Amino acid sequence: MSEDTRPILAVALLGSGGAGIATAGEILLETARRAGYYGKLTRSFGPQIRGGETASFVQLSIEPEAPPISRYDLVAALDWKNAERFAAELPTGPATRIVAAADAGEGPTLTGVVAEPLALREAARNTGVRENLQLLAVLCGWLGLSLGDLLDVASQRFRTRFGEASRALLADRIATPRPTGIPRLLPPENGDGSWNINGNEATGLGLLQAGIRMAAAYPITPATELLEWLSPRLEGLGGLLVQAEDELASINMAVGASFGGVPAMTATSGPGLALMHEGIGLAVAAEIPLVVVNVQRGGPSTGLPTKSEQADLLTALFGPHGDAPHVVVAPLGITDCTATAGWAVSLAEQLQTPVILQSEQRLAQTRIVCPPIDAAPAAPARARPTGDTPYQRYADTPAGISPIAKPGDADTRYVADGLEHDQDGTPTTAAAAHELQTSKRQRKLVQHDFGDLAFASEGPDDADVVLIATGSLFPTARAALSELASAGVSARAVGLRLLAPAQPALLAKTLGRARRVLVIEQSAGAQLFHYLRG
Amino acid sequence: MSEDTRPILAVALLGSGGAGIATAGEILLETARRAGYYGKLTRSFGPQIRGGETASFVQLSIEPEAPPISRYDLVAALDWKNAERFAAELPTGPATRIVAAADAGEGPTLTGVVAEPLALREAARNTGVRENLQLLAVLCGWLGLSLGDLLDVASQRFRTRFGEASRALLADRIATPRPTGIPRLLPPENGDGSWNINGNEATGLGLLQAGIRMAAAYPITPATELLEWLSPRLEGLGGLLVQAEDELASINMAVGASFGGVPAMTATSGPGLALMHEGIGLAVAAEIPLVVVNVQRGGPSTGLPTKSEQADLLTALFGPHGDAPHVVVAPLGITDCTATAGWAVSLAEQLQTPVILQSEQRLAQTRIVCPPIDAAPAAPARARPTGDTPYQRYADTPAGISPIAKPGDADTRYVADGLEHDQDGTPTTAAAAHELQTSKRQRKLVQHDFGDLAFASEGPDDADVVLIATGSLFPTARAALSELASAGVSARAVGLRLLAPAQPALLAKTLGRARRVLVIEQSAGAQLFHYLRG
Amino acid sequence: MSAALKPRDFKSDRQPIWCPGCGDFGVLNAITKALAFLERSRDEVALISGIGCSSRIPAYLDTYGFHGLHGRALPIATGLKVARPELTVIATGGDGDGFSIGGNHFLHACRRNTDITYVVMDNEVCGMTKGQASPTTHPDWRQAKLTPGGTQIPSFDPCGIALAAGASFVARGFSGDPNGLAKMITEAIVHPGFSFLQVLSPCPTYRPEQKEWKSQVQRECLDEQSERAAAAAAIHADNGFSTGIVHRLERPVWPPAARGGTTLDDIARAFSA
Amino acid sequence: MSAALKPRDFKSDRQPIWCPGCGDFGVLNAITKALAFLERSRDEVALISGIGCSSRIPAYLDTYGFHGLHGRALPIATGLKVARPELTVIATGGDGDGFSIGGNHFLHACRRNTDITYVVMDNEVCGMTKGQASPTTHPDWRQAKLTPGGTQIPSFDPCGIALAAGASFVARGFSGDPNGLAKMITEAIVHPGFSFLQVLSPCPTYRPEQKEWKSQVQRECLDEQSERAAAAAAIHADNGFSTGIVHRLERPVWPPAARGGTTLDDIARAFSA
């Protein structure tokens, strides 16, 4: 290998209003997918609604699930306007190559080697092929991606066919000589069967595969794209997504649909979740299966709608009033969204409880190329009335799970109630009934065997150090293991897919003889840490 | 003392639809107050909206704050219809005297001695003096209360003057011979200056004394009576209570009023609190002083609106999404409601934060006679802009408290924001600003010296056993101390008036060398226990 | 089988917690009559309510039901109907439930025109919480401790708002006339789309003066208008005591029917296409 | 001092995040013109908004302001005005903010008649969240990914609802006519009580076809009606593009003024009386 070839390369694309940087990132990722590479794309935006400065961060690799980017190999800018806004997100090094359009203006001070500027504007004016695509062609050439793939992906994306002149220009661009020092990607080890998916889509897929057929929701960043993905697909499967007037309607519509026997969900982000706690509490009391996807963003309040955080843990665990046991799960990475979402549906249907699925902006809006994701299994059928005694909706049972009828079923009529109730659903204030139902609602969760999905673990069983994380930080913790190993630290990463009901005994067992346990979380209040201690 | 005289007596009054048992309890308590006794009145109702079975539980004593009732001395029933509903709340013993109207029907099986039935109906028909009042007169005679006081209280209550015949009848009733075995109360040690007050009123008083002048709220049991008490008094003080269309409006109206510089509040119960979390989070982010009174009832969901519980602890601590530090306090008894409510206002105004005041149905709707309650001090003035630099609403300061201007102030114009913001209030997604403001919001609470009010403690400093409780269970814990002492256990009761921010160091210090710590709480999920461990 | 059901067969054996003389008894009767008349199967009917005295009604019927949250009867009913279009879904509740905390859902349900019947028992008071003003309370009613000087806010006009919001069936009934009311509820259930019924239903406990409604109500004197504006004018001109169906118009029911055509495999396959 | 203020003095030096050509620029201009015309002190004005592109407006004015929660501009504004009656309180926001999530507060603010001016920038879309249907969106608009077949729900009629709910001042303006709009806003601020302004404010990004509004809007052709019913009829008959003040009626402002008369001592004393 006389040439500098690598299994992983990281490229940052920058530009301001209307430069098409977001699109360029998507096209690059998909073009690489077709060549057989894996990859990842994240984006960052300025405050403008549209047309502000944009950065696309693309990582390409020959193996899936590459570790977090620690340094960019290539930074390419169509213009540098307000690019300093991204400086904190853009680690570079002496080997980083920086290339910009000829008229990009003054760049921020980035460590790296500046390459010859690219003159793109005139050709754009002459051929109509925009600078973003020309830049992409240059990069594809340098990275070793093919013109054919690029043309296919771009014409699909822009719903257009490129004319002769455009093709000729792009062929020319892709042949732009590589400045020395720009590394090449190793040849791909993979066909073109891999998937191009983001966390929102992977979540939606799992929900549908497990059986969700009704959704009601109100748009909110960063959950909107999940809803937009679901809407036509739900309809295609004979279901429906209702755009509700607000989050109070959303959660209660989902409750109504599920009461009707149809697996139902809503999705939102922090502000919406805060509004839904009364409805979630109703689902707890009336024992209605329900999935609430919370795509976390920065808080508190309206907070930072486009940024990621894990600080909605406590509200998800403890938001509804009263003793309101329910289930909270979190996907341990983007590809895990499908399995965890499917699991959420299964748990909801089986345990007749609301399940909050804690996604994150960082999972939801990160697009990856990955091996095909296994389908989530269909949720088990709800416990059905047996018919041998007068039907009691809230009958006390050893497992705490009472058979659940649905309207239309013969002779199992009942009234679901959010007031405390007797076993047949009649409201009561009697202490004995309250104790019975409270303990039933708690027991059905505490006694459930959540199985292997509860926690994930990677690393030696007898490791000295255990890193505990959930959500998007589990892959981060895993990536840290090899670094720790090289530093001589024997470490293990434990990922919490199941956050509630708490599993102190299982966790203690999992932690084994670790001498040191570190909780890794993205919350200023150390929410997970305090929760695990309680 | 040849006669059986006692410092404390407990009387239960029972009756069904329209019997006037609730009123009878209130008249008995106030009549005893005028005689110089202290006392307590709680009530229990059947499920009917109005006119169902009712029980009034009255305790009279020569000293204030008598311990919880362990056995009733006297059970008096106008009729026994559905009285078995109250059996669980009605501990009796062999010495309990049971008396009923002649036509009361079949009673539940209660341990005790049944006295001669009282024939009241015919006299009621002849004089118009209802049976409840006649029964009261009989009881007053037995307990040693005066006809004059009874007549005064009753005529004030019914807004009527009693005629000759009625007075004669009641004089006759009060002279009803005492069955043997009914104990007498010791003579009172007190004048008639004591107060007749319930927890809702004591809370309202503290709020007003500390400076609340605006409230917005939506009715909900058991907070409604607090609001109804406040409404005319706020207007009388030049303020206002707005009956809002819902809880979302309530909390946000209170935010708006406080933004305007007027100390503001709302009050609700669990379902309403669940709806307010988004608004409370806004007050956290925009740093708006605000008091939210949560009169806890049984949950989850609509739950048990007329029953008490302490299971809203977690939602009060952790309901709002994101890292949303705020203050949670709880009164340690009925008389403590005034001081704690006043403190809540002071903390809100000083720390520019929402303060949730956790009351309980048991405090709110229990009426007591007690020594006059000290006035809560007026809240300190908000930190005002100094005027020497361009005003920055969210300026970073060592204490984390930024000067707060209000509309109308000269030259300190700013925009309050629930989006993350720079020090001058401009929205930003920059990580540095988020860190700065997040840490400022946390620091201002964590660094604050909450002083002696944070915890209450009773019992020897070096006690072996510490009972930790909050709210209405602190008096219960205190009452247990003497029992424990007689059993040879050295115990101390610690009451948590401050629930958040958590004070682990202070708590550890307070617990001292205790060998055993018991957490006493009314929540099936052991919410306080887990919280204190985290 | 269901053809033989009598109104009383639609009643459960639970004892209502309502006060003697409460108007809601009449509404309960009327609903059972309508369901019996329509020969609905008890298994195919669901009553959805909020919280309040009136919202207790589902438990007194022997059908399916959901006694949900204060103000949220309509969303639960909408979710159910959309998921299970073959059911007869009746949403019920009070004036506080529907027009105070539930106002937004009311607006949007009128607009959406999902095939639900919404029966509001209007007693111009929050009964369950012991007598506070509701949006339909007269501004000068001074018996509420929460608003001792009266609300001094003009009362909410349920039928007027329903019309402005686009409800396709709007009627006013009286609980003291269970037969007339049963007929109205029958029409409302049969109407395809969202049908709104404001039922004057007295609260003798907190509004004893409503016992007079018996003589004030004008039965069936509102003329049916298919024109929204004409209906609005009629409601506007009325003193609030006329009853009848004031508006009925068939317009597309939501959601539109056609759905389907995709498989889970199609959906998964698209990630590598 | 404030008498000398120009419209531009009411602008802050923050750069709006709005897209080029966004209608909200025109609304910002119109508000500053109205405030300058009325010679209000910048210290005595507060702009309260919800969340959305349009709701960003307070930061672009050099007055007091509150950029609150999605849908809750009116409650915050009401709380502020009730607490501080001497201030000029202007609530602002978008159609999603005001009519979808905020619909209930809209209804009740119209009814309550607190002296607030409410300016809704109606672009028939949720702009901030990247182009979903709002209540005012036409049922057949198919560009929203969330409702690819269109909502198929008749659009919400803001002025009609405001009238039915009892608003005492109702007008429709156009952001493309900042002078006409400034006049309207001036009248609205001066009106004692709740004044509602629906401002057609195009979103060139998600609703490029709204660039046509310039030619579709009929300026100042709605006749002012003091009768609520007549105004409703006019709005009902209109195609949504006529502008003007359609209704203005002085009625009691809430809350009524008289308060006071008690002391804290009186209140405490009552516990032993």
Ligand SMILES: Cc1ncc(C[n+]2csc(CCOP(=O)(O)OP(=O)(O)O)c2C)c(N)n1
């Ligand atoms: C979120 C929430 N807020 C408030 C309440 C308290 N609440 C229960 S019923 C009710 C009013 C009921 O009035 P209405 O709907 O008119 O019914 P009515 O009792 O008059 O039949 C209120 C305010 C509640 N249960 N939940």
Ligand SMILES: Cc1ncc(C[n+]2csc(CCOP(=O)(O)OP(=O)(O)O)c2C)c(N)n1
């Ligand atoms: C409780 C809550 N739900 C949803 C959102 C997401 N959200 C922000 S702005 C907006 C819609 C804004 O639409 P509109 O009010 O019409 O304003 P525009 O952007 O069109 O000016 C939504 C749904 C939120 N911030 N908070």
Ligand code: SF4
């Ligand atoms: S309080 Fe009024 S509405 Fe409620 S049950 Fe009694 S009479 Fe009926």
Ligand code: SF4
């Ligand atoms: S998206 Fe539309 S409403 Fe938002 S700023 Fe851009 S043009 Fe204006």
Ligand SMILES: [Mg+2]
């Ligand atoms: Mg009512």
Ligand SMILES: [Mg+2]
């Ligand atoms: Mg809009």
